[in-house]
Amino acid sequence: MTERTISVDYLARVEGEGSLKVRVRDHTLEEVQLKIFEPPRFFEAFLRGRALEEAPDITARICGICPVAYQMSSAHAIERALGVRVDGLLRRLRRLLYLGEWIESHALHIYLLHTPDFLGYPDALRLARDRPQAVQRGLALKRVGNQILEVLGGREIHPVNVRIGGFYRLPTVEEFAPLGPALDRALDLALETVRFVGGFDFPELTEDYEFAALSHPEEYPMTEGDIVTSSGTRLPQERFDEAFEELQVPYTNALHVVRRPTGASYLVGPLARYALNRERLSRRARDVAREVGLADVERNPFRSVVVRAVEVVHAVEEAREILRTYRPEGPAAVPVDRSRLPAVGAAVTEAPRGMLYHAYKLAADGRIEEARIVAPTTQNQRRIEDDIRHVVSRSLDRTDAELQALCERAIRNHDPCISCATHFLKLDVERA
Amino acid sequence: MPRSPRPKLAVWKFASCDGCQLSVLDLEDDLLALAGAVEIANFREASSAVVDGPYDLSLVEGSVTTEEDARRIREVRAESRILVTIGACATSGGIQALRNFADVKEFARVVYARPEYVRTLATSTAIREHVPVDLELRGCPVNKAQLLEVVSAYLGDRSPNLPTESVCASCKRRGTVCVMVARGTPCLGPVTQSGCGALCPAYDRGCYGCFGPAETPNLPSMVRRLDELGVDAAARVRLFRTFNAGDPLFREAANASAPPAEAR
Numbered sequence: 001m002t003e004r005t006i007s008v009d010y011l012a013r014v015e016g017e018g019s020l021k022v023r024v025r026d027h028t029l030e031e032v033q034l035k036i037f038e039p040p041r042f043f044e045a046f047l048r049g050r051a052l053e054e055a056p057d058i059t060a061r062i063c064g065i066c067p068v069a070y071q072m073s074s075a076h077a078i079e080r081a082l083g084v085r086v087d088g089l090l091r092r093l094r095r096l097l098y099l100g101e102w103i104e105s106h107a108l109h110i111y112l113l114h115t116p117d118f119l120g121y122p123d124a125l126r127l128a129r130d131r132p133q134a135v136q137r138g139l140a141l142k143r144v145g146n147q148i149l150e151v152l153g154g155r156e157i158h159p160v161n162v163r164i165g166g167f168y169r170l171p172t173v174e175e176f177a178p179l180g181p182a183l184d185r186a187l188d189l190a191l192e193t194v195r196f197v198g199g200f201d202f203p204e205l206t207e208d209y210e211f212a213a214l215s216h217p218e219e220y221p222m223t224e225g226d227i228v229t230s231s232g233t234r235l236p237q238e239r240f241d242e243a244f245e246e247l248q249v250p251y252t253n254a255l256h257v258v259r260r261p262t263g264a265s266y267l268v269g270p271l272a273r274y275a276l277n278r279e280r281l282s283r284r285a286r287d288v289a290r291e292v293g294l295a296d297v298e299r300n301p302f303r304s305v306v307v308r309a310v311e312v313v314h315a316v317e318e319a320r321e322i323l324r325t326y327r328p329e330g331p332a333a334v335p336v337d338r339s340r341l342p343a344v345g346a347a348v349t350e351a352p353r354g355m356l357y358h359a360y361k362l363a364a365d366g367r368i369e370e371a372r373i374v375a376p377t378t379q380n381q382r383r384i385e386d387d388i389r390h391v392v393s394r395s396l397d398r399t400d401a402e403l404q405a406l407c408e409r410a411i412r413n414h415d416p417c418i419s420c421a422t423h424f425l426k427l428d429v430e431r432a
Numbered sequence: 433m434p435r436s437p438r439p440k441l442a443v444w445k446f447a448s449c450d451g452c453q454l455s456v457l458d459l460e461d462d463l464l465a466l467a468g469a470v471e472i473a474n475f476r477e478a479s480s481a482v483v484d485g486p487y488d489l490s491l492v493e494g495s496v497t498t499e500e501d502a503r504r505i506r507e508v509r510a511e512s513r514i515l516v517t518i519g520a521c522a523t524s525g526g527i528q529a530l531r532n533f534a535d536v537k538e539f540a541r542v543v544y545a546r547p548e549y550v551r552t553l554a555t556s557t558a559i560r561e562h563v564p565v566d567l568e569l570r571g572c573p574v575n576k577a578q579l580l581e582v583v584s585a586y587l588g589d590r591s592p593n594l595p596t597e598s599v600c601a602s603c604k605r606r607g608t609v610c611v612m613v614a615r616g617t618p619c620l621g622p623v624t625q626s627g628c629g630a631l632c633p634a635y636d637r638g639c640y641g642c643f644g645p646a647e648t649p650n651l652p653s654m655v656r657r658l659d660e661l662g663v664d665a666a667a668r669v670r671l672f673r674t675f676n677a678g679d680p681l682f683r684e685a686a687n688a689s690a691p692p693a694e695a696r
Contacts, residue, residue, distance in 0.1 A: 012480040015450045039447045039497045039552055046530040050670060057640065061527050061675070064451020064573060112457055112478060123479030125467040135464070143460045154631045156458055157451040157573040158642075161635045169636040332636070408480075 002026060006392075006403050011411060013113040013123070015065050016418025020407055022392055029393050032385045034411065036254040038418045047371040052078050052362050053164055053336075059358070059373065060158045065108070065417055068101040068149070069351030071162040072223055073358040073373075078164050080238070081345025081362050084334055089327075090166040091223070093152060096322045097159070098222050098349070099315040100148025103186070104156065105352035106270075106308045106315075107145060109415045110197060111138025114305050117409045118200040134196060137189050141312065144179075144186040148319060151175050166333030176323055183320045190316045191288055194309040198292025202302040203406070205394075207387060209299060210264065211272035212243075212379075214350050220280045220314055221273060222350045228276055229259075229266065230297075237348040240357045246374065254418070257379040265382040268354025269414060270307040271298055285314040301387055301413040308415075338366060351376050353415050377416045384414050439488035439587070442474035444508050446494025446501050447528055447556060451573040452519035453477055453493045458576050466580075469587055485511030489586050491579075495521040495528060495556045495678075502553070502562055509563035516582055517559045520572035524644055525678030527572075528556040532678060558678060567592070572642035572675040575627050595626055598646040599639050602630035611638055618663050620671060623649035623685070644676040651685040658689075665689055 006022040017038040023031040043062055050058060055074040060067035072094065079086060086094065112124040115134070121127040128135035146156040151171050153159025161167050209230070214237075216225030227235045233243050244266075246255045259266050275297040278286065289310045298307060346359035354376030361370040391410045395403060443453050457478060459466060473483035490512035496502050509515055520526050532555045559565055569578055578594060585592035595601075599621035603610065611617040611633045619638030621630070625646040632639045645651075658668050668689035672682045 010476055012476045012482075013478065015454075015477060017445065039501065041447055041497070041528040041556075042531055043527075046527075046534065051667065054670065054674075058527065058674070061449050061451075061572065064449040064454045067449075067451070108454075108457065116480075122481035123472075123475075125464070125472060125479065126481070128464055128467070132464070139460045139463060142458075146458060146460070154635050155573075155628070157454060160632050160637065160640075163637075167635075168632075 004400065006400055006407060008404055008408055011408060013116070013412060014416050014418060015063075016416075018411075018416070018418045020388070020411065022388065022403070022407060024392070024396065027396055029389060029396075032388045032392070033251050034381060034385050034388070036252045036381075036418050038254075044371045044373060047368050050368050052360070052366050052368060055360065055368065055371075056162045056164070057158075057160075062373070062375070063417055064157050065105055066101060066351045066353065067158050068097055068153070068162070069349060069356050070358075071159070072098055072349045073347055073351075073356045074360075075162060075164055076223065076347035076349060077345045077358040077360050078362070079345070080347055081340070081343040081360060082164075082337060083340050083343075084165055084336055086166055086334055089170075089330060090332075090334065092322050093167065093170070095222055096148060096319055097152050097162070099319045099322075100145045100152065102222075102315045102352050103145030103312055103319070104142050104149065105145070106312050107138055107142035107193075109352075110193065110305055110308055110312075111135060111142070113415070114412055115197065117412060118197075118305070137192060137196075141186055141189045141193065144182050144189075144316070147179055147182055151179060163333055165336045166331070168332060170328035170332045172328060173326065176326060179323055180320075183316055183323065186316045187284075187313070187320070190309070190313040191284070194288045194292055194306065194313060197305045197309050198294070200305070202300060203391075203409075204300070205302060205387075205391060206299045207301060207390065209271065209275075209383070210259065210266040211275045212266050212268050213272040213276045213355060214348060215276050216280070218280070220311075220318070221277055227348060227355070230272075230275060237357075238346045240346065240348060240359075240374070244374070244379070246378070252381070254378050254381060256382045257374060258382060265386050266379065267383045267414075268376050268379045269304070270311055270354075271301065271304050272354065273350060274298060274307045274310065281310065282314045282317040284317060285310050288313060301410065304413050304415075341366060342369075353377060353417055354379060375417070377418060380414050380416065384411055384416065387413070438469065438471045440473040440483065440486075441470040441583075442485070442487040442490045442508075442512065443477070444474075444490060444492045444494075445477070446492065446505065446522065446559070447497040448494030448519070448521045448526065450477065450493070452522075452571075453491070455518075455574050455576040455579050456491070459580060462580055466583065470583070486513065487511060488513050489583070490515045492517050492522050492559055493519055495525045495558060496562055497528060497553055497556045499553065505559060505562045514566045514586065515559075515563070516567045516569060517565050518569045518579065519574045520570065520642060520644065520675045521556075522559045523568045523570055523679075524676040524682075525556040525558050527675050527677070529678035530673060531556055533673060556678065569594070570625055570643040571627055575629070578627055596647040597626050598622055598649070599624045599626050599628070599630050599633070599643070602626040602628075603633050606630050606634060608633045611636065612657070612661070616661055618658055618661050618671070620654070623651055623654045640674060641671065641682065642675045644679050645681040649681060651681060652688065655685055655689050
């Protein structure tokens with residue numbers, strides 16, 4: 001009897017701290033454990049007692065890679081509780097801020113974290129020695145996303161301009177002016193990116209995913225829309241819990257989320273959004289997707305890098321469109337009416353990595369009584385293990401080192417954000 | 433091959449959101465130049481390649497919240513010539529230091545099942561409470577220009593130019609009208625260290641103190657002013673207990689603001 005254990009003690013090029021253990025006995029895969037050892041930070045516990053106005057700034061700190069996603073899901077959930085509606089210019093500006101984050105986060109993942117896998121480098125900095133143009137293209141694209149965040153949000157990481165009801169201040173036309181030419185250039189860079197990553201050599205793998213994402217009749221989903229799945233479920237955002245269930249597993253500091261009632265894994269993120277909303281992408285994004293041979297429903301997770309690039313094309317185009325007609329008219333925020341308190345509210349928005357659910361119970365004095373947050377990576381965790389199971393089962397003849405590299409790639413396909421995944425854990429106190 | 437003369441840079445993560453180390457990658461225009469000037473020897477978020485220590489310059493993000501991390505930071509210190517903490521978590525315990533003020537039993541009771549799977553300390557503490565630190569860079573997140581200044585200063589063998597004045601000084605320089613004087617918006621600018629570029633007042637809101645206290649802040653006066661502006665005791669405590677809750681000066685200001693039952 002032979003036993004092989006493949007272990008990766010510290011996953012590189014992912015956000016946060018995780019490891020992987022795979023056990024193979026007699027040519028059969030016995031166990032796959034994606035372990036997240038990032039220490040929990042207990043956001044849901046210390047949000048209790050805070051003022052509802054503080055939620056966007058506090059929850060942003062769950063993730064330095066996608067703070068806007070946290071600001072948007074928290075603001076929408078609390079606005080829904082209060083019966084506040086953010087429309088028109090303010091709604092468009094919220095999309096613009098979020099588009100900035102999508103561009104930044106996707107460019108980061110595509111070029112700095114994921115591309116090195118396809119071209120055989122340990123990181124993008126070493127890749128830059130041989131292919132400086134490619135890495136510079138990625139950094140320039142990332143820069144444009146960050147510029148949007150800087151002008152509209154004040155800074156790239158943990159922007160300061162988001163509040164319940166809208167923004168603190170609307171930027172002037174002059175402040176936005178440099179973004180026009182920057183976005184024109186970004187569109188070229190984004191199209192080049194799709195063609196660049198579309199030409200990679202992709203390992204063969206077809207996964208039978210159940211996809212889950214928001215879906216909106218008029219726009220590529222981001223801040224609004226129903227929750228839909230590829231098996232035909234459609235629910236309003238507030239009813240997230242009817243379709244999905246959180247489970248605690250002993251070996252990881254993050255919860256797993258599974259489908260109700262089957263207990264099956266499912267996938268959120270770019271592959272899911274694209275499969276369920278492709279026809280709402282901009283025409284250019286759809287055309288370039290077809291040009292590089294992306295299927296209408298893409299089931300090879302290694303090609304997620306192409307889908308991310310296609311989403312960047314769409315994001316750049318939509319950002320250009322929003323800025324084209326921008327005039328700072330009217331108040332920066334809708335007045336916040338507290339007459340409905342106490343109240344409950346929940347919302348889902350599409351973080352770069354997939355659906356991000358926030359739910360709040362608010363007391364009569366406007367304090368948060370309960371908060372619940374379900375991050376994209378917790379939803380994908382079990383699905384990532386399933387991917388690894390299939391990748392490993394098909395490749396048992398490979399050496400341990402090859403298998404290890406393949407497993408790491410299978411994880412990076414889904415851009416896991418481990419800092420997000422562990423914010424909410426239970427408390428086990430060890431007195432120092 | 434000759435030994436690389438470039439200094440070895442390492443980036444370490446403890447409990448955090450990853451935002452401060454992301455600031456290194458956000459250097460964008462300067463990133464490739466940086467990678468040419470130093471050898472990025474250990475930076476797991478950016479690279480699978482790890483070069484063994486010792487390291488010339490270590491940037492440490494995050495706070496200590498587990499026994500394992502309390503041990504690990506001592507190892508990091510032992511193999512680092514210069515150790516710089518980056519951001520509010522590493523410098524004051526971060527927002528997760530709010531657990532330091534919670535009744536932990538109550539905490540455990542209200543937050544769900546099976547805590548036995550998770551191991552964590554009762555407190556979130558700054559790196560300096562565990563090992564000697566050569567330099568602390570403030571902010572939630574750090575300002576990337578300041579981050580670059582720290583690395584440049586190291587390379588140029590000089591002291592980094594990091595102001596310790598208050599946000600008010602930056603506001604004046606930026607020409608922002610004072611939100612507290614002109615509109616009565618509560619603002620921690622007078623007691624908060626600059627470094628962000630006085631961002632919040634420039635966006636028509638009060639500073640929320642994410643860079644921690646300025647040098648010799650007049651906290652009693654700040655607390656009094658907040659009171660006059662109608663910020664009640666509980667809200668004042670929250671203001672000082674957010675992203676730098678564990679900082680000794682902000683802790684004192686929160687205690688001075690709190691009704692006796694809530695002071696700790």
